[in-house]
Amino acid sequence: MKALQVIKYGDIKDALAFNEVSLPTIEANDVLIEVKAAAINPIDKGIILGNLQALLPLPLPCTSAYDVSGIVVEKGNEVSHFEVGDMVYSRVPQEQMGTLAEFVAVTSVAVSKKPGNISFEEAAGIPLAGLTAMQSLEASGLKKNDRVLIHAGSGGVGSLAIQYAKAQGAYVYTTTSTSNLAWVKELGADRVIDYKTEDYKTIAKDVDIVFDTLGQNHSLEAFEVVKQGGIVTSVVGPLDEATAKMFGMTDYKLPEELAKASRDKGAEYKFIFMHPNGSHLNEMKTMIEDEKIKPIIDKVYTFSESIEAFTHLASGRAKGKIIVKMC
Amino acid sequence: MHLRPEAEEFLYSISKEKTLHKGEVLIRQGQVVKKTFFVTAGCLRSYCIDKNGKEHTLLFAIKDWWISDYIAIHTDELATLTVECLSESKVIEFNAKELDGIHTRFPEFESYQRHNLERHVVSLHKRILNQLQLSAAERYDLFLKQYPDIERHTRNYHIASFLGITQESLSRIRAEKAKK
Secondary structure: OEEEEEOOOOOHHHHEEEEEOOOOOOOOOEEEEEEEEEEEOHHHHHHHHOOOOOOOOOOOOEEOOOEEEEEEEEEOOOOOOOOOOOEEEEEOOHHHOOOOEOEEEEEHHHEEEOOOOOOHHHHHOOHHHHHHHHHHHHHOOOOOOOEEEEOOOOOHHHHHHHHHHHHOOOEEEEEEOHHHHHHHHHOOOOEEEEOOOOOHHHHOOOEEEEEEOOOOHHHHHHHHHEEEEEEEEEOOOOOOHHHHHHOOOOOOOOOHHHHHHHHHHOOEEEEOOOOOOHHHHHHHHHHHHOOOOOOOEEEEEEHHHHHHHHHHHHHOOOOOEEEEEOO | OOOOHHHHHHHHHOEEEEEEOOOOEEEOOOOOOOEEEEEEEOOEEEEEEOOOOOEEEEEEEOOOOEEOOHHHHHHOOOOOOEEEEOOOEEEEEEEHHHHHOHHHHOOHHHHHHHHHHHHHHHHHHHHHHHHHHOOHHHHHHHHHHHOOOHHHOOOHHHHHHHHOOOHHHHHHHHHHHHHO
């Protein structure tokens, strides 16, 4: 079968190649999915550039991408919740990475039936970003009437996080640039802050939760806007100590500035490492079918245009998800 | 319909009562179809999935309706439809070929089947004509008359796709109806 593979780390055009690879084999708990659409995410770009080699050492060549929607064409002996012919979507686990291919084998616990009211292309854009948004806000203890600041409302994660938080009854502040104000407002955010003309720190004050999707100075600044006893959840900032331990970094300490800000505010800092989860995707399926969450697509590329899709991702100008369709 | 005891006995012999859970799939697109189902309680839906992966509802089956993929049964093709259970339901399952054979043994059954078929054709023709000439709001009104209790079993996108409109349009129609 054809697959888009990372053949070496570095510049996108040199690092990627279309290769003929063997069909994946399935284990007892796996399903084999005929890929109809895949989505690409910033982590895929990070892998290609070699920025994640320490955290995710991958033998090259390896097939790229984690998000998929498609049709189950084969299932393992112990798979009971899916049948051949089911339309599904998934964020595949690290060890099964490789959705930019004609087929991908996925453990069935990471798979859900896809929402029936959206296309394969729309569904492919949901798993990684949707699970990140959902698991981060759940881990933050988000509840009705909470005031939450979500950074980068026009991003893949931010746009889904806004909708998820609104569905839970929260009051949502979000930041974005001038050109994105209108459509981000349409996602349901209560106060869209134009970071080019406004200082979000003077608008979103004493919020219950800051969801940091930008990192760098935003992780620390979050403690200026979070309320006493609130929570700062990040998916891109420094690891927290519990997550670092999970990766075997037993001596790891939270950067002192961040630790002090957290202590001074009595506010917790959490790093969220998204985990593949079919049940969570099934919950999201219901929310999508009930129109509480709508997928936002920036552009759809054909499989043969996949490398261009990565170049577009690298430009950082995407408004919503970048999708690759297989046919 | 009055049936002779032998006919009743034959019907029992070729049928099976089934209780279905919400979400259970009776026929899956792409499979061979041999069964047809008579609904005695609950609600089922048949739908096709287009090449983009979106569902389009063909039919809702409530009490006293039949449901299957009749295209597949009568053309010996693989199923183009999926039939799923929308709420806890009870059906009587028949093997379609065996049920077909009942006419030669018990002619009184033929008029019953013909009547069913006529009712089905009328319903399909009305559905096509309504789709051609009525507004979405009018089609929704008729839908509610045809299936008065169905909204407690269905999701909005099931109804929207049955009416051939978007979920946004359905929400707008409902909001306008609520204002009146």
